[in-house]
Amino acid sequence: MSVxxxxxxxxxxxxxxxxxxxxFGDKPATRYQEATYDLQAETNYHYRPLxxxxxxxxxKGRTAIEMQDxxxxxxxxxxxxxxxxxxxxxxxxxxxxxxxxFEKRNLAALLSDxxxxxxxxxxxxxxxxxxxxxxxxxxxxxYGYGTAITQALLxxxxxxxxxxxxxxxxxxxxxxxxxxxxxxxxxxxxxxxxWQGMRALCEETLVTEDWFELFVAQDLVIxxxxxxxxxxxxxxxxxxxxxxxVAMLTEFMQEWCKEHTRWVDAVLKIAAAESDANKALLxxxxxxxxxxxxxxxxxxxxxxxxxxxxxxSLAALDKRLVKAGIAGGNL
Amino acid sequence: xxxxxxxxxxxxxxxxxxxxxxxxxxDRKQAFPFEEFEGIKITDWSKWEDPFRLTMDTYxxxxxxxxxxxxxxxxxxxQNNGHTNISDPRYANALKLFLTGVSPLEYxxxxxxxxxxxxxxxxxxxxxxxMQSIDELRHVQxxxxxxxxxxxxxxxxxxxxxxxDRVWYLSVPKSFFDDARSAGPFEFLVAISFSFEYxxxxxxxxxxxxxxxxxxxxxxxTFGFSAQSDExxxxxxxxEVIKFLxxxxxxxxxxxQEWIDKWFWRGTRLLTLVSMMMDYMLPNxxxxxxxxxxxxxxEAGGALxxxxxxxxxxxxxxxETIEKEKEHVSHQAxxxxxxxxxxxxxxxxxxxxxxxxxxxxxxxxTFDKYYRPRWEMAKKMExxxxxxxxxxxxxxxxxxxxxxxxxxxDNPTQLAYRDTxxxxxxxxxxxxxxxxxxxxxxxxxVQSWLPVHQILQGNCxxxxxxxxxxxxxxxxxxxxxxxxxxxxxxxxxxxxxxxA
Numbered sequence: 001m002s003v004x005x006x007x008x009x010x011x012x013x014x015x016x017x018x019x020x021x022x023x024f025g026d027k028p029a030t031r032y033q034e035a036t037y038d039l040q041a042e043t044n045y046h047y048r049p050l051x052x053x054x055x056x057x058x059x060k061g062r063t064a065i066e067m068q069d070x071x072x073x074x075x076x077x078x079x080x081x082x083x084x085x086x087x088x089x090x091x092x093x094x095x096x097x098x099x100x101x102f103e104k105r106n107l108a109a110l111l112s113d114x115x116x117x118x119x120x121x122x123x124x125x126x127x128x129x130x131x132x133x134x135x136x137x138x139x140x141x142x143y144g145y146g147t148a149i150t151q152a153l154l155x156x157x158x159x160x161x162x163x164x165x166x167x168x169x170x171x172x173x174x175x176x177x178x179x180x181x182x183x184x185x186x187x188x189x190x191x192x193x194x195w196q197g198m199r200a201l202c203e204e205t206l207v208t209e210d211w212f213e214l215f216v217a218q219d220l221v222i223x224x225x226x227x228x229x230x231x232x233x234x235x236x237x238x239x240x241x242x243x244x245x246v247a248m249l250t251e252f253m254q255e256w257c258k259e260h261t262r263w264v265d266a267v268l269k270i271a272a273a274e275s276d277a278n279k280a281l282l283x284x285x286x287x288x289x290x291x292x293x294x295x296x297x298x299x300x301x302x303x304x305x306x307x308x309x310x311x312x313s314l315a316a317l318d319k320r321l322v323k324a325g326i327a328g329g330n331l
Numbered sequence: 332x333x334x335x336x337x338x339x340x341x342x343x344x345x346x347x348x349x350x351x352x353x354x355x356x357x358d359r360k361q362a363f364p365f366e367e368f369e370g371i372k373i374t375d376w377s378k379w380e381d382p383f384r385l386t387m388d389t390y391x392x393x394x395x396x397x398x399x400x401x402x403x404x405x406x407x408x409x410q411n412n413g414h415t416n417i418s419d420p421r422y423a424n425a426l427k428l429f430l431t432g433v434s435p436l437e438y439x440x441x442x443x444x445x446x447x448x449x450x451x452x453x454x455x456x457x458x459x460x461x462m463q464s465i466d467e468l469r470h471v472q473x474x475x476x477x478x479x480x481x482x483x484x485x486x487x488x489x490x491x492x493x494x495x496d497r498v499w500y501l502s503v504p505k506s507f508f509d510d511a512r513s514a515g516p517f518e519f520l521v522a523i524s525f526s527f528e529y530x531x532x533x534x535x536x537x538x539x540x541x542x543x544x545x546x547x548x549x550x551x552x553t554f555g556f557s558a559q560s561d562e563x564x565x566x567x568x569x570x571e572v573i574k575f576l577x578x579x580x581x582x583x584x585x586x587x588q589e590w591i592d593k594w595f596w597r598g599t600r601l602l603t604l605v606s607m608m609m610d611y612m613l614p615n616x617x618x619x620x621x622x623x624x625x626x627x628x629x630e631a632g633g634a635l636x637x638x639x640x641x642x643x644x645x646x647x648x649x650x651e652t653i654e655k656e657k658e659h660v661s662h663q664a665x666x667x668x669x670x671x672x673x674x675x676x677x678x679x680x681x682x683x684x685x686x687x688x689x690x691x692x693x694x695x696x697t698f699d700k701y702y703r704p705r706w707e708m709a710k711k712m713e714x715x716x717x718x719x720x721x722x723x724x725x726x727x728x729x730x731x732x733x734x735x736x737x738x739x740x741d742n743p744t745q746l747a748y749r750d751t752x753x754x755x756x757x758x759x760x761x762x763x764x765x766x767x768x769x770x771x772x773x774x775x776x777v778q779s780w781l782p783v784h785q786i787l788q789g790n791c792x793x794x795x796x797x798x799x800x801x802x803x804x805x806x807x808x809x810x811x812x813x814x815x816x817x818x819x820x821x822x823x824x825x826x827x828x829x830x831a
Contacts, residue, residue, distance in 0.1 A: 015483065047509055131350035151468060162387030173334075190353075203357040
């Protein structure tokens with residue numbers, strides 16, 4: 001027998017907002033739909049920006065990519081704010097337990113001096129790379145078009161700030177909260193030849209104007225290579241060389257990368273499928289940034305993992321490009 | 332080795348403030364190109380005091396907890412016909428004004444703070460802006476979700492974003508935020524963080540939320556409580572912004588003063604819509620507009636400007652005019668909307684006798700003398716079956732975009748009217764405040780998309796007004812507009828309540 005609570009049902013006049021109905025028909029809508037579609041103003045802007053009078057406040061012309069409907073970029077994760085923070089809160093709770101366990105058991109003490117030094121040299125400076133990613137995704141949030149993609153870029157930007165902060169915490173764990181590891185890593189970032197290619201690349205992304213190109217450079221090319229090198233290959237190397245516990249501190253990033261990849265690939269696929277012109281443009285951008293990024297990362301990959309590592313990461317990137325319909329696999 | 336404990340300030344510095352660096356390979360000015368053109372001088376970004384020191388992990392955690400509670404209430408409201416618990420079906424019209432007029436501003440705030448969150452060269456200020464950007468996105472989305480249920484049972488909610496871009500009275504809030512976003516990044520912060528969030532939020536956001544609390548609107552009031560801690564963060568940012576700018580360089584003082592003058596006037600005009608909502612649209616009244624203005628602006632704002640005097644900042648210009656306006660604006664505004672009620676996407680009505688008495692009591696110096704007689708006349712006409720609607724389109728102010736309906740404050744029977752000629756073209760204004768704002772930046776305000784001009788120029792469809800309403804505004808003519816009496820909203824309410 002089941003419990004039956006009687007409720008009175010009132011017939012609604014409509015199932016959802018009219019813009020959602022025009023897009024998806026007269027049926028109940030999801031929260032993602034109501035919180036995403038057509039939120040951004042489309043027309044009748046009153047004044048041109050003093051800071052960019054060649055454009056309207058919201059302007060499709062800030063990228064060379066063209067879309068019939070900028071709301072085609074549906075997020076496969078269907079993140080609106082509430083869904084987004086809910087998912088991240090779960091991930092951070094897990095991360096918090098990991099960090100607490102790592103500190104309580106003083107697992108840092110199990111790391112050899114050599115390993116500790118290479119974490120400071122190779123891992124901690126990534127906080128500056130993530131900080132760049134924060135700015136680059138904010139750029140897309142501010143100058144992109146249509147809530148479907150701009151809200152996802154904003155979530156990404158905030159994720160990258162969070163990740164930069166996790167990398168900083170790794171530094172603090174390694175230096176007993178003195179901040180010395182962060183100072184050292186920053187000096188490396190500013191001066192060591194190892195990092196200068198990467199720093200120059202980050203600075204170059206920060207002066208890149210086309211927001212979709214920047215999305216390709218940052219979220220596809222740089223992120224794909226860094227993630228494969230750091231979260232896949234370096235992680236494996238650490239596990240085999242007495243640093244397996246470090247994975248507790250990067251698990252958030254690993255999990256995040258998988259999800260990030262799913263969204264980025266969906267965006268690229270949609271943009272490429274829209275037109276040959278888009279596809280060609282994406283191809284050019286990938287080629288341009290793939291070369292730069294490979295050059296910048298070469299010394300880091302070399303020191304981290306040896307000769308073949310970068311080629312492996314590039315191959316992983318190329319596989320994604322084929323899947324997204326941007327390249328035939330012979331870049 | 333035992334790890335030393337870090338205090339919040341050091342921790343925040345290490346985790347956040349220290350992430351940026353001096354460039355070697357590119358010109359930093361090219362990466363942050365908009366910092367100088369307004370004339371603001373920033374000598375040292377490191378002097379920025381973080382108004383709150385939230386790291387992302389904590390942010391996710393707190394915000395997710397709040398969302399969980401909030402959405403549980405939304406679900407409960409939907410499951411239990413929460414819309415039938417509001418005080419009176421007229422209340423839903425305040426929500427329509429909110430969704431079409433205010434929620435899109437939250438979106439614009441999200442965009443504006445994304446812009447400054449990318450553009451400021453100082454990492455502390457930048458990240459504070461980024462957090463506000465994502466908060467503002469939260470607010471528009473949760474507001475849409477709160478209204479989603481009302482939309483299923485009342486008219487006028489359904490095309491809120493389409494309407495915001497087009498409908499005549501919605502160009503008042505839209506142009507306000509377009510103005511702020513199209514300004515430079517520092518003016519945006521003075522406009523929105525300081526003038527709007529810090530000083531005026533208790534007169535915009537709060538009246539709607541208190542209105543919800545007084546009128547049985549569980550979804551909206553829960554949103555209001557849930558957003559309170561976000562708003563508190565935004566207010567502290569507003570105060571930090573002003574102090575930082577004033578402390579950075581003395582040359583900033585006159586620039587900031589000019590922005591304060593402009594944005595207080597702009598803000599006051601925008602609040603006209605809130606004033607009529609408080610005095611006329613809430614069936615259960617929270618307080619009168621005049622009382623709200625005295626408590627939140629005159630007392631709280633007065634103390635603030637006393638505090639800012641040490642920087643050489645004085646109270647906003649036109650303070651004396653503003654003080655007189657509190658007696659009049661809500662009455663003049665509701666009368667305007669009542670008389671153009673065939674062209675509004677919410678219902679209008681004559682206040683009940685009890686409400687007229689309440690207004691008389693709250694406005695002893697003005698209501699009986701100037702405004703009650705109009706409503707008595709409207710009542711008579713309605714009783715004769717002649718509910719009147721003004722024919723023809725009003726002249727709009729070229730700055731605030733409100734129809735020229737305000738009177739001279741020293742002579743409330745005389746319509747106020749100002750004008751100026753710029754490049755052989757005459758422009759019209761509702762007040763000295765709006766006139767002066769135009770004259771200071773004519774190249775900006777000649778661009779205004781004035782809805783009435785646009786209709787007359789044939790840019791909004793037509794030829795008749797009803798064609799514009801139906802085809803260009805996408806209003807359900809006969810359902811969304813006109814008087815509350817006899818509306819489908821009223822009929823449905825009566826059927827839910829079993830009233831014949």
